[in-house]
Amino acid sequence: MSTTRDRLTAVFEGGEPQEIVWWPRIKHWYDMNSSANTLPDRYQGMYLDEIYQDLGVVPRQVWTGGLFGGGEYGGYISLAAREGKDIDVWVKPTKGLYYKDMPGNFVVTRYETPAGEMTQVVKRTERGTSIYPVEYYLKDQKSIEVYMYVLEQREYEFDWQYYRWGEKRYGDKIYPRGAMGRAPLLRLVIDLMGLNQTVIWLWKHPEEMEELMELMLKDLEKQVEAYADTPVVELSLSSNIHESLCSPIQFKKYMIPHLQRITGKIHAAGKYASAHWDGFVKSLLPLLKETGLDGVECVTPKPQGDVTLEEIKSHIIGEDKFLRDGIPAILFTRRYPVEELEAFTQRILEVLGRSGRLQLGISDLLPANGDVERVRLVGEIVEEWNKENFG
DSSP states (O other): OOOHHHHHHGGGTOOSOOOOOBOOOOHHHHHHHHHTTOSOGGGTTOOHHHHHHHHTSOOSSOEEOOTTOOEETTTOBOOEEEOOTTOEEEEEEEOOTTOOSSTTSEEEEEEEETTEEEEEEEEEOTTSSOEEEEEOSOOSHHHHHHHHHHHHHOEEEOOHHHHHHHHHHHTTTOOOEEEEOOOHHHIIIIIISOHHHHHHHHHHOHHHHHHHHHHHHHHHHHHHHHHHTSSOOEEEEEEEEOTTTSOHHHIIIIIHHHHHHHHHHHHHTTOEEEEEEOSOOTTTGGGGGGSOOSEEEOOOBTTTSSBOHHHHHHHTGGGTOEEEOOEEGGGGBTTSOHHHHHHHHHHHHHHHTTSSOEEBOEESOOOTTBOHHHHHHHHHHHHHHHHHHHO
């Protein structure tokens, strides 16, 4: 008899369709409501994996200990970055400099190296469950030189204790996935430089940017090497693809060759390659077939995203790739009648459920104001559909 893990991993190769696994992300909902003390009474004092168990759905993000601190075994296994011996890094929560909010709302990170210094400032969101940059690391040629020095010295290490803990507890339910950094262009736009500055530097300093992106590609290759001799099955690039951050022209020029290179390394290491695509991707989805990716996570259909289930079927399933997720997150809020969620769930199962290429989840995640009981409801619909089609 196949395990849940068997059914999840079967989508990598396709073949004979198996029962659909309902595998949603609910950690954001949990974190936000925990911090606001608004969790439903029945879930007060529970860990995230206990809530998954109560809902009767497969855990996707679950708590664990580990050598390098707590984390989410089911979210992704992350590598530990080891900076060069002559590089000092310090992190400080502060309101200082020109930041006037309450102390601790901002976090300053500074790298001090023989090549110079670079600094980033991020701001915590309202409930402190996530952050966003207000000052990027890369501001000028000097900071780019510092970052290149950091990349040249950086190494990665797999956390075996972390893995063994999760495998013992969840090994028959979920498979180990590894988190990769973003592809170079999106890493610049989202993490290091910002959209405007990235576009300007690509235009004014193309040779310097090509050199920088080459080092970033080598950094990703180091990550693949660190995962190579481990039980990790899938490596996912956290690219957060959105056409407003990456036009089709940029995608063809930078993303396709970069992804082809990295996915080639991933496949050579015996792993499957995926990436996180959220937001509007209608103009980019036809280009997916050229990337070398085995599948994509999150791609959001209408009415939240800008693609239809038929377009997803054509450009993902039809190109022999798998889809993780697929149900728009907004349908889990009370703004939408529960009947719309029921109808959409039935429709995605009918359109994609027999393809052998679907891991069903929420695109992207359960909102903070989402109704967690709708997660249970979808699970019941999927269970009934599986009985009718595979029973």
